[in-house]
Amino acid sequence: MNRRSFLLAGSSLATGAFLPRLGAAEPATKTLVTGQTEAAAVGNEVLADGGNAVDAVVAAALVAGVVAVAGTGIAGYGGHLVIAGLPRGKFAAIDFNGAAPAALKPDHFNANDKGEVRGDVNTYGWLAVGVPGVPAGLQLALDRYGTRKFPQLVKPAIRFARDGFPVSKG
Numbered sequence: 001m002n003r004r005s006f007l008l009a010g011s012s013l014a015t016g017a018f019l020p021r022l023g024a025a026e027p028a029t030k031t032l033v034t035g036q037t038e039a040a041a042v043g044n045e046v047l048a049d050g051g052n053a054v055d056a057v058v059a060a061a062l063v064a065g066v067v068a069v070a071g072t073g074i075a076g077y078g079g080h081l082v083i084a085g086l087p088r089g090k091f092a093a094i095d096f097n098g099a100a101p102a103a104l105k106p107d108h109f110n111a112n113d114k115g116e117v118r119g120d121v122n123t124y125g126w127l128a129v130g131v132p133g134v135p136a137g138l139q140l141a142l143d144r145y146g147t148r149k150f151p152q153l154v155k156p157a158i159r160f161a162r163d164g165f166p167v168s169k170g
Contacts, residue, residue, distance in 0.1 A: 038064075044056070058146065109127065
């Protein structure tokens with residue numbers, strides 16, 4: 001499955017942290033939900049330790065990039081992050097999709113008169129690669145809305161990469 005098909009099908013690794021407005025009174029329960037067990041556990045640890053929703057999502061995304069590398073990771077499609085519940089009912093959206101390399105031009109794909117690319121080289125192979133946006137997107141979210149620093153939130157992902165983890169059937 002290519003990344004476009006994966007996204008159209010809906011990612012099981014989508015992550016959400018359910019909290020009240022950032023800066024509002026502390027809720028009785030903070031919860032992070034994701035389709036990846038280790039990532040959810042780490043995100044919930046960040047919440048329990050006083051981190052906010054953005055901190056939890058960033059830590060979970062970094063862990064998922066290690067333990068579920070076939071479905072997500074810092075070198076892949078970033079998508080977007082929506083942060084709701086900001087003061088005065090505001091929200092923020094950060095788009096950190098990958099981008100085509102600056103030197104790549106349309107004629108690299110040798111499309112026919114209908115715009116169809118021969119051999120799917122725009123989907124498979126070296127011409128299909130993009131410049132990852134995930135690291136920059138996660139850092140931007142932390143800089144604007146997080147309370148923790150990246151070096152602290154990446155530690156669980158480093159631990160899983162160093163010490164290992166159970167591999168699921170998927």
